[in-house]
Amino acid sequence: MMIRPAELAAIKAGTVDLAFRRWARPRVVVGTRMRTAVGLLEVTSVERAGRITAEDARRAGAPSLKALKEALAARPQDPVWRIGLAYAGPDPREALRNEVPDAAAIAEIDARLARLDRASAYGAWTRETLDLIDLNAGVRAPDLAAQVGRETADFKKDVRKLKELGLTESLAIGYLLSPRGEAVVDAGLPAPRVRAPRSSGTALPRSIGAPATGALRNVGITTLEQVTTLTEAELIALHGVGPVAVDRLREAFAEQGLEFKAG
Incomplete structure (x- = not known):
């Protein structure tokens, strides 16, 4: 079950607890635990969706009821399933x-x-x-x-x-x-191997993609905290960093209470 990074962060924060999917049959069951970028998510309910409300759309993290219905427009032959989700703690x-x-x-x-x-x-x-x-x-x-x-x-x-x-x-x-x-x-070695010191910061989110990660590495940035040394304009100016990567970094910043450098 694919869930976008912004929705994962919202589920962890407790502001999203529903998802809607068009499936021929359920692909998860109650009690299913999924490993994600934010930790474990648990499926708390699975049922055929009836009338979907604006409150349902809000709980699913959709910008509006109309947007949610448009996202569910594909494969109209399949029923819509209402899935309850909850954050179940860090990945063990x-x-x-x-x-x-x-x-x-x-x-x-x-x-x-x-x-x-x-x-x-x-x-x-x-x-x-x-x-x-x-x-x-x-x-x-x-x-x-x-x-x-x-x-x-x-x-x-x-x-x-x-x-x-x-x-x-x-x-x-x-x-x-x-x-x-x-x-x-x-x-298994005669003596412990000498390694570079481990980074003490928060790892860059994998969701920003390899091109953006490579671009940041090229300027010596390997942690989320180091990204705060850049303004948004400086970040976007890096070759390989696109709008999606910037959005993912904003989401990661929000979760960690970080901000871009004032421009």
Whole structure:
């Protein structure tokens, strides 16, 4: 179930708690939990929609009842479903990523990695992939996959398995080892690997897209807080930053209580 970034932020804030979709049959059930950019969302109700009101449109984050009805105009042969949504807390993988494992936990993780290797037609890929990400933080997935001669789709699927274990995190472009992942990698080395200091700011939202992320990186900006050193005009002037990226940054600013530099 796709939900736009602005609606995700509003659901987390509690100002939106409904969504309307045209589906031949429900694609979610009550109790479904979805991982999103803002954390976990839970489906609280699913029912065929009857008469949709202006209050329903407001609760769904639509600018007006007319706008909502226009958005639902496609595929008129399918019924409209009314879905209740609620913020269910942060993604548990976030906490897991920051848990530095002890020796016993590392042994357990090693065993799980070995099982993933044995189950793969590619062969032993887990350590190779962890090392690749560790040494190439923030590099595009297709470029990482090419380094080891793999198809991008298969490579990304395997990285998601490492993410489930709390070992990696996704950036707007590429990946990064989590503190948990770093501990697992270092445990297999003669000495801990020397790495650049981790950024202490809020990561740029992935929803701004790779071109905008690359444009900001080119001027040394890698966190949301650093974007506040730019005016909106300076931001828009960067090659690769379009109106959609600016809107996504405004939404992220609103959530964090940040503002652009006065112009």
